[in-house]
Amino acid sequence: MQIKDQLQRVLNFKDTPKRIVCLVPSITELICDLGLETSLVGVTKFCVHPHHIMKNVTVVGGTKQVHYDKIRALNPGIILCNKEENTKEMTQDLEAIAPVHISDMETIADCLELIKMYGDIFNCSETSYNLISKIKEAASDFREFIKIxxxxxxxxxxxxxxxxxxxxxxxxxxxxxxxxxxxxxxxxxxxxxxxxxxxxxxxxxxxxxxxxxxxxxxxxxxxxxxxxxxxxxxxxxxxxxxxxxxxxxxxxxxxxxxxxxxx
Incomplete structure (x- = not known):
C-alpha cells in the first residue's frame, strides 16, 4: 500500500499498520474516536484525551522531545506527527524507526482530508466517513449561526x-x-x-x-x-x-x- 501524507511525502506499507505511535495530542484523540485505541502503543505526555490513555499506553516523551529508545522498543508500524507540533529534526530521526505520517493543518478541509487519509491507512473508512459527515454538518450549521x-x-x-x-x-x-x-x-x-x-x-x-x-x-x-x-x-x-x-x-x-x- 502506497499513500501520501499532507506534505505529499510518499509512504509505503506492506499491510495495514497495527501498532501506532502518536506524537500529537489532538490526533491521539482522533485515533481513539476512529475506533483504533487498541492499536495505540505510544503517546506523548500531553495526550490528555481520552483521559485514561496515558494509563494504558506507553508515554514516549513530549511533542518536541521524545525518547527514541522507548519508541524503537514499541516496534511501531507507523508514527503520526504534525508539521507544527513536532520538529523537522525529530520527524527525520523517527524515520529510521518506522514510516512517519505528517499532518499539516490550516483549514477544516485539511482536517477532513486527514480523517479520510486515516480511514484509508487504518482500514476504518466507514467510521472516518461518519466522522467527516458530523463535522461538515456542525460546520455548516455554525456558518448559518454566525451570519447574524x-x-x-x-x-x-x-x-x-x-x-x-x-x-x-x-x-x-x-x-x-x-x-x-x-x-x-x-x-x-x-x-x-x-x-x-x-x-x-x-x-x-x-x-x-x-x-x-x-x-x-x-x-x-x-x-x-x-x-x-x-x-x-x-x-x-x-x-x-x-x-x-x-x-x-x-x-x-x-x-x-x-x-x-x-x-
Missing part, C-alpha cells in the same frame, strides 16, 4: 513571559475568522511575541487560552490597562486549536460563547 453575529476585533493570547499571540498562518486564526473575529495581529505571522508597552484601544475582545499556557482569572488584571475597551475572557484552547474529532464539540462551544458570553 457582529464582527469583533480580537487578540488571542497563547503564552505569558513573553506575551505571545496567535497571528496569521495558524489554525487558531482560521477558527477565529470562522467566528467572525478579526485578528488584531493578522499582519504578523504564526505566534509572535508582542509588546505590552503600548495600548490597543481598538481591540474589542481579548481571549486568554487554556493552552499551551494555562491562563487563569488572575491574569486578566495584568493586561486590562493595555486593552482598555476590550472584554477579557478565558477560553478553552482545545476548542480553538485541536483538529480532528474535537471539531464536533468545538462548534457547539463557539455557539455557547457567542450566546452566553458575548451577547
Amino acid at each position: 453575529q457582529p464582527k469583533r476585533k480580537v487578540s488571542y493570547f497563547i503564552w505569558k513571559d513573553p506575551w505571545m499571540v496567535a497571528a496569521n498562518d495558524t489554525f487558531v486564526n482560521y477558527l477565529l475568522s470562522l467566528n467572525n473575529f478579526e485578528n488584531a495581529f493578522q499582519n504578523k505571522s504564526r505566534y509572535p511575541e508582542i509588546s505590552l508597552d503600548k495600548t490597543y484601544p481598538d481591540v474589542d475582545l481579548v481571549l486568554l487560552s487554556s493552552e499551551p499556557y494555562p491562563f487563569k482569572e488572575k491574569h486578566k488584571s495584568l493586561i486590562y490597562q493595555q486593552f482598555p475597551n476590550a472584554k477579557i475572557l478565558l477560553v478553552d484552547g482545545e476548542m480553538f486549536s485541536w483538529y480532528g474529532s474535537r471539531l464536533v464539540l468545538a462548534f457547539d462551544y463557539f455557539k455557547t460563547l457567542h450566546r452566553n458570553v458575548l451577547n
